[in-house]
Amino acid sequence: MANGSRQAVWEFFGTELKRRREEAGLTQTELGAKVFVSGGYIGQFEQAIRKPQLDVAKRIDQVLQTDGIFERLCRKLIDDPRYADYFAQVVELERLATLICEFAPTVVPGLLQTKEYARAVTIAANPFQADEHVDEIVTARLERSLILSDATRPEYWVALHENVLRSPVGGPTAMAAQLDHIASLMRARTAIVTVLPYKAGAHAAMGGMLQLMEFEDAPPIAYTETSFSGTLVDVPVVVKRAQRAYDLLRVATLSPEASLTLIESAAEDFRRCASTT
Incomplete structure (x- = not known):
């Protein structure tokens, strides 16, 4: 679905939500209380400024007795064949976040990837797919990163395990360019990136990739991912544990200045490797 078409459907979602809410005789605040979000958040849904999570859409259907229309619309809008089913909603949430914190144990996060690295x-994950399909996935990943150049971009904190810096993904030339890209974002203060060195040993987030997101008018969310699945978590006690794990992890990383030096040194190592092959 093209971006313009998606926006049109979100606008329909908002218009229909307002109509159904008013028919039920509820204010935005009253509906928000029943579905566990603020009245301001409901207003932003109705104006198509923000997009609801699937579980919120389901609760709206239950409260307004709308026979699942908002759930169906929400599923249609987060159904993007370029993303795995478990990740499509994360992409929508990234666009709404005011703060994104990530820990990447093995691979550069998608928001930081260059085209060559992403390809x-x-x-590697789709060795038998045609180039056309690969190009669609890469394009979608690069589109995600546009939120970092937006005027209302979120604060973006990233902790990279040193593994990420040392694996020559795409070959030494592509890897050097990838690390240069990260360094340029750090220098431009678009992202704060720190590195968890090998010598740090055991750490608080050894379970895998972790992403935390905060929003202007909604509770924070945690997202964890393994090679073949991902889990979006909004249970407050679990999100709090994830936030604590990230805080402990960040304490173990190098300073931003030392991390930048290490990243640039690794890039130079890959350049030397490329020049000798």
Whole structure:
């Protein structure tokens, strides 16, 4: 679905929500209380400024007795064949977040990837796919990163395990360019990136990739991912544990200045490797 078409459907979602809410005789605040979000958040749904999570859409259907229309619309809008089913909603939430914190144990996070790096990762995961399909996935990943150049971009904190810096994904030339890209974002203060060095040993987030998101008018969310699945968590006690794990992890990383030096040194190592092959 094209971006313009998606926006049109979100606008329909908002218009229909307002109509159904008013028919039920509820204010935005009253509906928000029943579905566990603020009245301001309901207003932003109705104006198509923000997009509801699937579980919120389901609760709206239950409260307004709308026979699942908002759940169906929400599923249609987060159904993007370029993303795995478990990740499509994360992409929508990234666009709404005011703060994103990530820990990447093995691979550069999608929001930081260059085209060459993203292509190498995609082919590694989809070795039998045609170039056309690979290109669609890579394009979608690069589109995600546009939120970092937006005027209302979120604060973006990233902790990279040193593994990420040392694996020559796409070959030494592509890897050097990838690390240069990260360094340029750090220097431009678009992202704060720190590195968890090998010598740190055991750490609080050894279970795998972790992403935390905060929003202007909604509770924070945690997202964890393994090679073949991902889990979006909004249970407050679990999100709090994830936030604590990230805080402990960040304490163990190098300073931003030392991390930048290490990243640039690794990039130079890959350049030397490329020049000798």
